[in-house]
Amino acid sequence: MLTTASDLGKEASRLQNQDTTISSKSEIAVTLKNCSLSFGDVQVLNNVSLDIYKNEFVSILGPSGCGKSTLLRLMLDLLQPNAGGEIIYPSKDLSLGMVFQKPVLMPWLTAIQNIALPLTIGEKKFTKKEAKEKAEGALRLVGLQDFMNHFPHQLSGGMQQRIAIARALAADPTVLLMDEPFGALDEFTREKLNFELLRLWESPETSLSTVVMVTHSIQESVLMSNRVIMMSPRPAGVDDIIPVPLPSPREVGMEELPAFHQTVKELRKRVKHL
Amino acid sequence: MKTKITDALYPVGFAIGFLIIWELAVRLLDIPIYLLPSPTDIVAVIDSSLWSHMLVTLLEALTGFVFANILGLITAIIFVHSKPIEKGVFPLAIALKTTPLVALAPLLVVWMGTGYSSKVVASMLICFFPILVNSVKGLKAIEHEAWELFSTYKGTKAEIFWKLRLPTSLPYVFSALKISTSLAIVGAIVGEFVGANKGLGYVVLVSSYHMDTPVMFSAIIASALCGLVLFWGISQLERKIIFWQRTDDL
Known part of the structure; x- marks a missing residue:
């Protein structure tokens, strides 16, 4: 029932066996079917097929410039796949959130106004008061309620990225797409925000069920996700999908577990092979 | 705060020093007044008529400045939303920009007379391009x-304009x-050179x-x-409006 990178074909049966154990437990959040994408003559994505499930944290790992971000843009409907490709969200109450590598905050808006921005544009599902209340709630989730009226230039890089996460959460997304969200942060902030994001994903206070995170850090992908999707270089296809056998919830210190090292090693091997 | 005051004292100190040297040089070297008047000679001729001429020039420049900027901004907005218009009109704007204002000014006076409007238009022409x-x-x-981000949340074209494009610009x-502040003054004075009976350009010409x-x-x-006043005013406005960007010039 699961379609993975069929063009590469190798180890397909092994993968399928691993993935059915997950799929039998969960409903599908999003399906990508035969998605290829070319910009003019340049082929960026080559026949990507992928299922991502509800209550799943998935990382997309691959060499830089391989089209990981492009894959996210397809899922966001900012780009359309070539003819024959399809992206299906089966859920009716679907809401997408997006976090970029840069915070992309409006410098002329305060923290709270930035978070409320998505709620006040487009379909405008909320009144001004509701938007403000929801934004305040999201700000509390990332622990920055004391910085409500600060402007982005008054906040550190880590705080700015937390505001960006709060902005994505404010609209109650069920699926959160993240494009190297911690790539521009220092090691300390990065580690802190890794776990903060995991807590938010696990928390019953958020509507969040699926997180898809693009990253180029092997450690980060193993530490955070249930499955790691390994992309091949351009034109990118799914090279392999590796399940992470770490217990959940993920805790600080799990980097010491043998299973962590095992998975990191496994992924490293694949990077070399690429 | 303290450094701000001392920072301001540097240029003032140098200016005073320069004026003293100027005054002494003129007196000691006996330079004739028609070549180089001393600062005290200049102060002596300042009367209320200079202020009224200055006000005329400032008003002409300011009007041209305001109209040019409104018109320029509207044109830019149209350009950004319509590629064909941008492609068609931009070369004409460049052609206008490369035409020297000094060459155009007599024509403006022929068309609009020696009054206020020819100077305003001269100012506008020179401010429009930047x-x-x-x-x-x-x-x-x-x-x-x-x-x-705006597209993900289905922001409309108008929302993208008001909430993103305009503040970014x-x-x-x-x-x-x-x-444009200094250019506006240039425009007004060039206009006055060609034909006027008031304004600083007129005063310069007649006194020559x-x-x-x-x-x-x-x-x-x-x-x-005049140029300094306009520049200072705009800088103050800029600090208030673009508070998220600290520019430290003046």
């Missing part, structure tokens, strides 16, 4: 990710405004006929002052 170019640049300067717009160098100097200094 605001147009910078506004187009600024309106296009939005981050791609910011555009994606403000720093560019203000740098054009600052460039009479070899009345002290009056000429007073008018030149007054015109510099």
Whole structure:
């Protein structure tokens, strides 16, 4: 029932066996079917097929410039796949959130106004008061309620990225797409925000069920996700999908577990092979 | 705060020193007044008529400045939303920009007479191009990710304009405004050179006929002052409006 990178074909049966154990437990959040994408003559994505499930944290790992971000843009409907490709969200109450590598905050808006921005544009599902209340709630989730009226230039890089996460959460997304969200942060902030994001994903206070995170850090992908999707270089296809056998919830210190090292090693091997 | 005051004292100190050297040089070397009047000679000729001429020039420049900027910004907005118009009109705007204003000014006086309007239009012509170019640049300067953010949440074209494009363009717009402040004065004075009976350009021209160098100097200094006043005003406005960007010039 699961379609993975069929063009590469190798180890397909092994993968399928691993993935059915997950799929039998969960409903599908999003399906990508035969998605290829070319910009003019340049082929960026080559026949990507992928299922991502509800209550799943998935990382997309691959060499830089391989089209990981492009894959996210397809899922966001900012780009359309070539003819024959399809992206299906089966859920009716679907809401997408997006976090970029840069915070992309409006410098002329305060923290709270930035978070409320998505709620006040487009379909405008909320009144001004509701938007403000929801934004305040999201700000509390990332622990920055004391910085409500600060402007982005008054906040550190880590705080700015937390505001960006709060902005994505404010609209109650069920699926959160993240494009190297911690790539521009220092090691300390990065580690802190890794776990903060995991807590938010696990928390019953958020509507969040699926997180898809693009990253180029092997450690980060193993530490955070249930499955790691390994992309091949351009034109990118799914090279392999590796399940992470770490217990959940993920805790600080799990980097010491043998299973962590095992998975990191496994992924490293694949990077070399690429 | 303390450093701010001392910072301001440096240029003031140097200016006073310069004026003293100027005054002494003129007196000691016995330079004739029609060549170089001393600062005290210049101060002596300043009267209320200079202020009224200065006010005329300032008003002409300011009106041209305001109209040019409104028109430039609107044109830029149209350009950003319509590629064909941008492609068709931009070359014409460049052609207008490369035509020397000094060559156009007599024509303006022929068309509009020696009054207020010919100077306003001269000012407008010279201010128009910087605001147009910078506004187009600024309106296009939005981050791609910011555009994606608005698109993800189904922001309309109008929302993208008001909540993203326009605020993003403000720093560019203000740098054009600052460039235009001095240009606006140039436009007004060039207009006055060609045909006028008031304004600082008129004073400079007439005093040159009479070899009345002290009056000429007073008018030149007054015109510099006009530019400074406009520039300072725009800078203050910029600090208030674009609070998220600290520019430290003046």
